[in-house]
Amino acid sequence: MRLKATDLACIRGGRQVFSGVNFAIQAGEALVITGPNGAGKSTLLRLLAGLLRPLAGALTFEGGDPELTLPEQAHYLGHQDALKPALSVTENLDFWVRFLGGRPPDLAATLADVGLASIAALPAAYLSAGQRRRLSIARLIAVKRPIWLLDEPTAALDVAAQAMLADLMRAHLAGGGLIIAAVHGAIGLEKAAELRLGGNR
């Protein structure tokens, strides 16, 4: 599998956010997007997730499922958690797993993996920011998709959860997955290529 971006450019609100962005990553590789606030890290991830359209340039993904588009083979973990406060932790996860096309796996085991087993029946309204983040991450491991698009994945996570996330990312890469993450600090991936946005202004 190989994801390649050529000369991507994007305009939002009449302002050119970035232009001439090139990168290519293979299966098992991670790309870390860095840059100051407003450099277009989130925009680039939303563009890869199919939530924005590029002004110019091309995105190609080779070696994936030919029946599916790039966004359909990617997990997008954005700033919003996509959780419904009125549903319990298990109900939230169960819905996304079924809706995103996963076979309903052992939800209890998945929740245990992210450290939420003890509050599986609690309505999501009572979760802390870090717990909400963990529940979003549970989605990534419950439904198998080759590309992970992570927007500041460590935000709100405690040290233990950051280590857990790093382990999950390593396992995903070892399984032949691709990770593109927008970050400010370290996220615990040793061999990650770096794409710096907004350095030329």
Added chain:
Amino acid sequence: MTALTALLVRDMRLAVRVGGGALIGVLFFLLVVAIIPFAIGPDLALLARIGPAILWLGALLASLLGLDRLIASDHEDGSLDLILSAHLPLELTVAVKAVAHWLTTSLPLVVATPLLGLLLNLDPTATGAVALTLAAGTPALTFIGLIGAALTVALRRGGLLLAVLILPLTIPVLIFGVAASNAAVVGPIPFGTPFTILCALTLMSVVVGPIATAAALRQGLD
């Protein structure tokens, strides 16, 4: 199929839980219909004559209530981003959302109609006709409303704008719904004539609504 069932179950669950608003519509319907006899006065013949129109107006206004949250709530918490990445046509997804919305907000209106018919001095035939036309016509209101919900999805207070956008489009449904109800009671045209057109309007909006909604959501990507 699992994915669509999961969405249907989730939306219905959310509607009936705290803050979901499934019962708000039927309460509003009850209020509108209950206060009109106080405004019109105790003229039973007049109430019976305009009863079907009152019930239809009440149902039309009540069906507008929850529409502004139908897609906006998924937009605000990021669910819409994930919905767009599912292995499903967006048209089907939004159609299922509309079905869930109809089952939780409009079906209760149909069920409440016989009770409210009593308040308006409607005889059983007229009540039955109104309930039947509401059952056939409210899906059209929901699916037309779905388009409005998609167009106003990014607006903080889209509710009123949504009503302004949607109400003109629902006028044909109102006309033929009330016409069919009246035809069942007083004639002179047979009930089937306006009722068939009402069903046609519903079928048309069930087809056009999801397509237009999906197009509006894709255009509005930002």
